[in-house]
Every structure is written in structure tokens, then in C-alpha cells.
Amino acid sequence: MAKQKKIEIIKRRAKYEYHFLQEFEAGMSLTGTEVKSVKAGNANLSDAYCIFKDGELYVKSMFIAPYDFGNQNNHLERRDRKLLLRKPELKKLEKKIKEKGLTIVPYRLYFSERGFIKLEIILAQGKKAYDKRASIKEKDNKRDLDRIKKTNR
Numbered sequence: 001m002a003k004q005k006k007i008e009i010i011k012r013r014a015k016y017e018y019h020f021l022q023e024f025e026a027g028m029s030l031t032g033t034e035v036k037s038v039k040a041g042n043a044n045l046s047d048a049y050c051i052f053k054d055g056e057l058y059v060k061s062m063f064i065a066p067y068d069f070g071n072q073n074n075h076l077e078r079r080d081r082k083l084l085l086r087k088p089e090l091k092k093l094e095k096k097i098k099e100k101g102l103t104i105v106p107y108r109l110y111f112s113e114r115g116f117i118k119l120e121i122i123l124a125q126g127k128k129a130y131d132k133r134a135s136i137k138e139k140d141n142k143r144d145l146d147r148i149k150k151t152n153r
Contacts, residue, residue, distance in 0.1 A: 028117055034075050053135060105121065
């Protein structure tokens with residue numbers, strides 16, 4: 001059997017803008033052309049966010065490009081997609097986001113071992129400006145140390 005390439009789409013900016021508190025793995029309700037387009041790697045999480053609607057969690061503004069070989073039944077690029085979580089997890093998340101400063105961030109889109117498309121969502125708290133500066137400083141220091149280690153070999 002041919003080995004399938006790993007598809008993993010990450011929202012890189014999330015680590016810079018949020019403190020991660022807790023992560024959840026959620027399934028998504030997708031149409032056939034959406035699945036084929038994600039398998040081709042044509043998805044983007046940069047503008048995506050999660051909201052509750054009638055006790056259910058939805059991811060909004062997640063871009064999945066139209067499938068190239070789709071017909072007139074092709075999907076809409078930025079439609080609301082329902083996330084599939086267990087009821088206790090949904091209740092816990094709904095209660096938590098009512099607290100000030102907490103939000104749900106879609107972080108990573110990937111295929112599970114069984115071949116299902118999963119979305120890793122993070123319960124997160126927004127960073128303040130000084131926290132962001134500290135993150136940049138840590139990253140610069142790590143880069144400098146790696147550069148020094150590389151030249152000393």
C-alpha cells in the first residue's frame with residue numbers, strides 16, 4: 001500500500017497571541033468535496049474562530065478551497081462547520097468561555113490514525129502586550145544560542 005502523506009494545517013499565530021490552557025480533539029461535520037480538498041492540503045485556519053450556537057460548537061470562517069474536480073455541488077469556502085464533541089466537554093467549554101478573557105481557538109487540522117479529519121481546539125487566554133514581547137525575546141535568545149552551538153561544532 002502507498003503511504004499517505006501527512007496533512008497537518010496549523011494556526012501558527014495562536015501560540016504568539018494566546019496562553020494555552022486546555023486542548024480538545026473535535027471531529028467535524030464535512031461534505032465530500034471538503035474532505036477531498038483538505039486531503040489535497042487546501043485549507044487555512046488563519047481567520048477561523050469558534051462560537052456556540054444553540055448549545056453546539058461551530059467553527060466559523062475556516063477556509064477550505066473548492067475542490068478542483070467538484071461539480072455544481074461543490075461546497076462554500078467559509079461556511080460554518082459543526083464541531084463534534086461529547087456533551088460534558090461542550091458544557092465545560094461553554095461554562096469556561098463565559099469567564100472574562102477566555103476563548104476557544106482552532107489550532108490544528110489533521111488526520112487521525114483512522115483517517116478522520118480532526119480539529120484540535122484550544123481553550124486559551126489572550127496574552128497581554130508585555131507577554132508577547134517576552135515570547136519574542138525568548139525566541140530570539142533561543143535562535144542566538146542555536147547559532148552559537150552550530151558555529152562551535
